[in-house]
Amino acid sequence: MLLYEAPGSPYAQKIKIALREKSIPFQVELPASLGTGRTDDPFGIGNPRAEVPMLVDGETRIVDSTIILEYIEDRFPDPPLLPRTPAARAAARMTEDVCDTQYEAITWGFSEVHWFGRATGALADTLLSAATRQTRVLQEWLAGRLGEAAWFGGETFGWADAAVAPLLHRSVLNGMGPAPGSILAAFYARLVQRPSVATTFAEYAASASRMPATVEAFKTGGKTREYRDHRLEWMIKSGGIEVVLAGLRDGNIRFPWPNPQQA
Ligand SMILES: N[C@@H](CCC(=O)N[C@@H](CS)C(=O)NCC(=O)O)C(=O)O
Numbered sequence: 306m307l308l309y310e311a312p313g314s315p316y317a318q319k320i321k322i323a324l325r326e327k328s329i330p331f332q333v334e335l336p337a338s339l340g341t342g343r344t345d346d347p348f349g350i351g352n353p354r355a356e357v358p359m360l361v362d363g364e365t366r367i368v369d370s371t372i373i374l375e376y377i378e379d380r381f382p383d384p385p386l387l388p389r390t391p392a393a394r395a396a397a398r399m400t401e402d403v404c405d406t407q408y409e410a411i412t413w414g415f416s417e418v419h420w421f422g423r424a425t426g427a428l429a430d431t432l433l434s435a436a437t438r439q440t441r442v443l444q445e446w447l448a449g450r451l452g453e454a455a456w457f458g459g460e461t462f463g464w465a466d467a468a469v470a471p472l473l474h475r476s477v478l479n480g481m482g483p484a485p486g487s488i489l490a491a492f493y494a495r496l497v498q499r500p501s502v503a504t505t506f507a508e509y510a511a512s513a514s515r516m517p518a519t520v521e522a523f524k525t526g527g528k529t530r531e532y533r534d535h536r537l538e539w540m541i542k543s544g545g546i547e548v549v550l551a552g553l554r555d556g557n558i559r560f561p562w563p564n565p566q567q568a
Contacts, residue, residue: 306324306329306330306331306332306360306361306362307331307332307333307334307360307361308320308321308324308331308332308333308334308358308359308360308361309333309334309335309336309348309352309357309358309359309360309361310333310334310335310357310358311335311339311357311512312335312508312509312511312512313509313512313516314357314358315404315409315412315471315472315475316356316357316358316370316405316409316471317357317358317370318470318471318474318505318506318509319370319374319401319467319468319470319471320358320360320370320373320374320377321333321501321504321505321508322467322470322471322501322502322505323374323377323378323386323464323467323501324377325500325501325504325505326384326386326462326467326501327377327381327383327384327386329377329381334348336348336355336357338355339355339357340519340522340523340528340529340530340531341355341527341528341529342354342355342529342531342559342562342564343355344562350366351366351368352366352368353562353563354368354531354533354561354562355562356368356369356531358370358373359373360373360376360377362376362380370405371401371402371405374386374401374464374467378464385463386463386464386467387458387463387464388458388459388461388463388464393458393459396450396457396458396465397457397458397463397464397465398464400447400450400457400465400468400469401464401465401468403443403446404465404468404469404472405468406534406535407439407443407535408443408472409472409535409536410534410535410536410538410539411436411439411440411443411539412436412440412472412475412476412479413536413539414432414435414436414536414539414540414543414545415433415436415479415481417432417530417540417545417548418432418433418436419433419479420516420520421520421523421530422520423545423548423551423552424545424547424548428544428545428547428548431543431544431545432540432543432544432545432548435543435544436479436481436543437481439543440476440479440481441481443472444473444476444483444489447469447473447489448483448487448488448489450465451488451489451492452488453488455492455495456492456495457469462499466496467501470496470502470505471505473489473492473493473496474493474496474497474506474509477493523557524557529556529557529558529559530552530557530558530559531558531559531560531561532549532552532558532559532560533560533561534561537549537560
């Protein structure tokens with residue numbers, strides 16, 4: 306199986322953790338066209354939004370990390386990542402959904418300011434303090450769902466843990482990790498010991514040296530940032546509508562497929 310991915314993508318990290326938990330061998334490829342929205346290469350086949358992750362399994366091509374996770378669980382049921390009871394399965398999916406939407410948007414917003422320099426001065430302060438406050442809300446919500454359990458699904462590492470891991474890790478790297486001594490800090494300490502997670506985080510760390518070149522490609526290399534879904538919502542609700550307007554004016558942001566300019 307081939308996974309089109311980017312080591313820093315939390316959605317791709319979720320899939321790599323899941324594949325590793327199930328001991329499924331896979332190859333990875335970082336698409337050269339990522340960040341352009343172009344679909345004229347193999348990565349673009351069956352992937353109109355040109356987003357990672359995309360899983361290729363023979364003739365089957367699947368996009369969207371939640372749908373990929375469902376596919377992996379259906380195709381390789383052992384060991385299961387979803388818990389057994391309908392209620393617990395729904396709980397795992399709800400945790401994943403919040404991580405993929407609200408939590409991811411916060412970490413993305415932080416990067417837009419910190420790495421991509423979309424805001425400076427007072428606007429940067431506004432956006433970063435919004436990210437800090439919202440991260441706290443999300444982490445409190447997660448701690449409430451975890452309770453005293455070792456993992457989100459109970460005693461066994463599973464679906465929700467794979468979804469939480471990349472976002473919690475990103476928060477830690479951003480200096481917004483859980484409070485020392487908290488339930489979530491203890492969970493994070495367990496998480497980084499897990500081989501599937503440790504390998505995935507190590508790949509992310511190894512890719513960090515490419516970050517300045519990535520940032521440059523978005524400034525001068527014809528790449529544009531995709532302001533999609535909850536990310537766009539985050540930027541606007543957190544006080545960054547000017548960032549969106551400047552990006553549109555300067556032509557360095559884009560919206561998802563279909564392109565409004567397309568015939
Ligand atoms: N809903 C999708 C979101 C995937 C996504 O947004 N991926 C980002 C990387 S983290 C991407 O590929 N963006 C395309 C781009 O920036 O051009 C999923 O769950 O897989």
